[in-house]
Amino acid sequence: MSEVEIGRLAGVLRAALAAEQVIDDRARLRTYECDGLAQYRVVPALVVLPHTAQECALVVRACVAENVPFVARGSGTGLSGGALPHADGVLIVTSRLRAITELAPDDERAVVEPGVINLAVTRAAAPHGYYYAPDPSSQQICSIGGNVAENSGGAHCLKYGFTTNHVLGLQVVTPDGDLVRLGGWAPDSPGYDLVGAFVGSEGTLGIATEVTVRLVRAPESVRTLLAAFPGTDAAGAATSAIIAAGVVPAAVEMMDALAIEAAEAAVHCGYPDGAGAVLIVELDGPTAEVDAQFAEVERLCRDNAAFEIRIAADDAERALFWKGRKSAFAAVGRISPDYIVQDGVIPRTALPEVLRRIGELAAERGVRVANVFHAGDGNLHPLVLFDDAIEGQAERAEELSGAILDLCVAYGGSITGEHGVGMDKAKYLPRMYTDDDLDTMQLLRCAFDPRALANPGKIFPTPRLCGEVPGRHKGAHPLQEAGLAEVF
Amino acid sequence: MSEVEIGRLAGVLRAALAAEQVIDDRARLRTYECDGLAQYRVVPALVVLPHTAQECALVVRACVAENVPFVARGSGTGLSGGALPHADGVLIVTSRLRAITELAPDDERAVVEPGVINLAVTRAAAPHGYYYAPDPSSQQICSIGGNVAENSGGAHCLKYGFTTNHVLGLQVVTPDGDLVRLGGWAPDSPGYDLVGAFVGSEGTLGIATEVTVRLVRAPESVRTLLAAFPGTDAAGAATSAIIAAGVVPAAVEMMDALAIEAAEAAVHCGYPDGAGAVLIVELDGPTAEVDAQFAEVERLCRDNAAFEIRIAADDAERALFWKGRKSAFAAVGRISPDYIVQDGVIPRTALPEVLRRIGELAAERGVRVANVFHAGDGNLHPLVLFDDAIEGQAERAEELSGAILDLCVAYGGSITGEHGVGMDKAKYLPRMYTDDDLDTMQLLRCAFDPRALANPGKIFPTPRLCGEVPGRHKGAHPLQEAGLAEVF
Incomplete structure (x- = not known):
């Protein structure tokens, strides 16, 4: 966008909204230059802070009118660059849409605006004995709108699932500025499940302006243990044994020696000395169930070489286990000047083998990897450590980071578990999908956003115009395509 | 299609497949004229029985080449006419794709072909201690492909969710005959969740040819009780009390007096005499949890006026509870020559009020309604009884049936809980969605199937050509549309 065009759009929006809702001051714009993945930075041309769904729609329509790309941003805590601004575009920040519109614990529902902070939903529901289950590590600051865009997970998705399992209805601004409703209050809305398709679409199908979420009954009992193992093999075997016993823990988290070292340096969580790996296992549910299963989990940890087991005596001790x-992620900054947070998924049964392979790949490249992950559902978060000041380290770390994703795919897993594709992983998508598979996804994007103005450049590896997506007629006579021409 | 055209397409398909896989004999075609909703009957022009995904794709490409509509059919047990044939179209029956391709209980996954019977997945997984959770009443004969098309539920969706919660990956034939993969093995695949959008799309986005499903660990313990109440108010209050206590039963089913009468007449299930309503409550999970909660459920039933409670002593008695x-559905045929099976959803808390209103509406019209439903999640199945031989009764029943759906919508619910929209409910869809909401769904259909050859006439109330779906440019200058022209 030229400066004249920016100025004109800013003028239009200031007149339609309030002047203070439109930011075009270069210094202030810079505060929005990245999300939680700071390795990519782009200053947007304009930032707009709408207060209502109608204002969001108005901003989108103004962008469409000027053929200007727009990117939605919640709290900006995402880890895949999904909310990275467009240099010639408008950044639409939804943080001022922060009302909890409806709270209906008896029906296990709440309706919230996208700027509502994840933990605020739980705080509002707690007095009624309910909570909002998806709990990304950033839950104190991340917004529901961002969670919807990225289909956020959290430590407890093993038992409770992802954001998509907890969103029933949406009001969204489509990429042409219409306000429409998808899904609703019922557990299964008729027609296409566009809620499912929208959740995790990272702002490329529009902007959520209202979210109907499921509330979950707060468990009667929560018990947490921390078990120390000689290494990740033993901890992985314990995890498999727990799941195989039919226990579905609320969470099973693993950290390896390097991750423990980093956490100790940063927050002094006091994990057992000499642990090659720790598991945090949390059970929740009715007291009778939790108590019975907890004893079994303890036994299975010991059977798999746990040399120390601590049981949280109260909420304070539980919080200390979780603090580490x-x-x-932040703690590795204590032991390494730079690092990449990777996010991949493997079948849980392949855990020990994949961890060994990651160790080998890291050793071959002379790069250190700290492993922190949701062991229960095979969602790995290898932290690849490097020093940008040392020639070639960043490249080796980046290469290793990609090799780890190849490993995940080779074992039948996925290139992202919960951080989304965003800007960062678009290039890896072809490792999981064929061109035909990706073109099928593009059909949806092009149907919603043929001009590619809604968060362009995210998710899809190859920017292509919608006209280029193979349509239904491919040129040849359809019977030749059908492989049937010869029978005539 | 003219007879010449049918003959030509049949010839093409016979040459490409085997002769016996293509049916054009009028008498044999007639066996396919309806699905489980027998009030609609259409004889297809041609029936094809492919054996493989590649053959499915070939049939679709042949249809596309001749511009002939096609409808996929599994076992044909659907209750919304979703698999109703097209008179000028090809019916593609997937029942011969019936291999369980992969069974990986350790990873809690199975890969199955669409013609595999629902219960067969559980039978295959059972020796390993696993089962497939979605359990429609027809699970002994319905197919996984049909379950995917209709996003089937079942008595246990209260705790375990719908088909969509148990399908992770799909291979599908797109409406232009490409074979593509959606989702995969991982719990959350990157990119758009097209699996979510495809499940429940009733054959309008293509045909599933391979389904990756989640296997669920068989519970350690299952306990079932049958409680008799004076009426549905008391049974509804007991249901609310159970849920409010934080218990998540595997199933809470309710039948009213008329439904009980029908079931007794048909299968002699021996439900307690004089019951105005019965509840079947089933708990499953770890024994410790089930035992503790079962006692609570029993107490809550008594507190809410249950006058008789029976506890299943063994699997045989449990089966008897469930048999009624x-x-x-079939049993009401004993007490009424004709009936409509309705399917709607309301917030569970509105249950007593909505049941009273249904009673009033029925009385006003002189029509009887038997109520059988999944009380736990507010999924009603009113059976509207009538005698087609009596002038005007069918119309009154049909009108009442629609009025019940209006009631569901008025209470914030939905026009279908688990039977799908199909042919039967397309006309009701505008009661829940605005034109803009429906056009947003059409965007997806038109992206996948611009020629409207894949199961046309289902789901959407108004057949419209894809060119008619409002595109992104609506004619007026975009700034006028944006409501911003005045600021220039």
């Missing part, structure tokens, strides 16, 4: 885990 | 419930 939840601060692990 | 599962045969209820």
Whole structure:
């Protein structure tokens, strides 16, 4: 966009909204230059802060009118660059849409605006004995709108699933500025499940302006243990044994020696000395169930070489167990100047083997990897450590990071578990999908956003115009395509 | 299609497949004229029985080449006419694709072909301690492909969710005959969740040719009780009390007096005499949990006026409890020559009020209604009884049936809980969605199937050509549309 065009769009929006809702001051724009993945930085041309769904729709229509791309942003805590601004585009920040519109614990539902903070939903529901289940590590600051865009998970998705399992209805601004409703209040809305398709679409199909979520009954009992193992093999075997016993823990988290070292340095969580790996296992549910299963989990940890087991005596001790885990990403900054947070998924049964392979790949490249992950559902978060000041390290780390994703795919897993594709992983998508598979996804994007104005450049590896997506007629006579021409 | 055209397409398909896989004999075609909703009957022009995904794709490409509509059919047990044939179209029957391709209980996954019977998945997984959770009443004969098309539920969706919660990956034939993969093995695949959009799309986005499903660990313990109440108010209050206590039963099923009468007449299930309503409550899970909660459920039933409670002593008695419930639809044939099976959803908390209103509406019209439903999740199945031989009764029943759906919508519910929209409910869809909401769904259909050859006439109330779906440019200058022109 030229400066004249930016100025004109800013003027249009200031007149339609309030002047303070439109930011075009270069210094202020810079505060929005990245999301939680700071390795990509782009200053947007304009930032707009709508207050209502109608204002969101108006901003989108203004962008469409000027053929200007737009990117939605919640709290900006995403880890795949999904909310990375477009240099010639408008960044639509939804943080001022922050009302909890309806709270109906008896029906296990709440209706919230996208700027509502994840934990605020739980805080509102707690007095009624309910909570909102998806709990990304950033839950104190991340927004529901961002969670919807990225289909966020969390430590407890093993038992409770992802954001998509907890969103029933949406009001969205489509990429041409219409306000429409998808899904609703019922557990299964008729017609296409566009809620499912929208959740995790990372702003490329529009902007959520209202979200109907499921509330979950707070469990009667929560018990948490921390078990120390000689290494990740033993901890992985314990995890498999727990799941195989039919226990579905609320969470099974693993950290390896390097991750423990980092967490100790940062938050002094006091994990057992000499542990090659720790598991945090949390059970929740009715007291009778939790108590019975907890004893079994303890036994299975011991059977698999746990040399120390601590049981949280109260909420304070539970919080301390979790503190090390939840601060692990930031904590590696203590032991390495730079690092890449990777996110991949493997079948849980392949855990020990894949961890060994990651160790080998890291050793071959002379790069250190700290492993922190949701062991129960095979969602790995290898932290690839490097020093940008040392020639070639960043490249080796980046290469290793990609090799780890190849490993995940080779074992039948996925290139992202819960952080989304965003800007960061678009290039890896072809490792999982064929061109035909990706073109099928493009059909949906092009149907919603043929001009590619809604968060362009995210998710899909190859920017292509919608006219280029193979249509239904491919040129040849259809019977030749059908492989049937010869029978005539 | 003219007879010449049918003959030509039949010839093409016979040459490409085997002669016996293509049916054009009028008498044999007639066996396919309806699905489980026998009030609609259409004889297809041609029936084809492919053996493989590649053959399915070939048939679709042949249809596309001749511009002939096609409809996929599994076992034909659907209750919304979703598999109703097209008179000028090809019916593609997937029942011969019946291999369980992969069974990986350790990873809690199975890969099956669409013609595999629902219960066969559970039978295959059972020796390993696993089962396939979605259990429609027809599970002994319905197919996984049909379950995917209709997003089938079942008595246990209260705890375990719908088909969509258990399908992770699909291979599908797109409406232009390409074979593509959606989703995969991982719990959350990157990119758009087209699996979510495809499940429940009733054959309008293509045909599933391979389905990756989640296997669920068989519970350690299952306990079932049958409680008799004076009426549905008390039974509804007991249901609410159970859920409010934080218990998540595997199933809470209710039948009213008329439904009980029908079931007794048909299968002699021996439900308690004089019951105005019965509840079947089933708990499953770890024994410790089930035992503790079962005692609570029993107490809550008594507190809410249950006058008799029976506890299943063994699998045989449990089966007897369920026999009455599962045969209820067919059983009403004993007490009424004709009936409509309705399917709607309301918030569970509105249950007593909505049941009273249904009673009033029925009385006003002089029509009887038997109520059988999944009380736990508010999924009603009113059976509207009538005698087609009596002038005007069918119309009154049909009108009442629609009025019940209006009631569901008025209470914030849905026009279908688990039977799908199909042919039967397309006309009701505008009661839940605005034109803009429906056009948003059409965007997806038109992206996948611009020629409207894949199961045309289902789901959407108004057949419209894809060119008629409002595109992104609506004619007026975009700034006028944006409501911003005045600021220039």
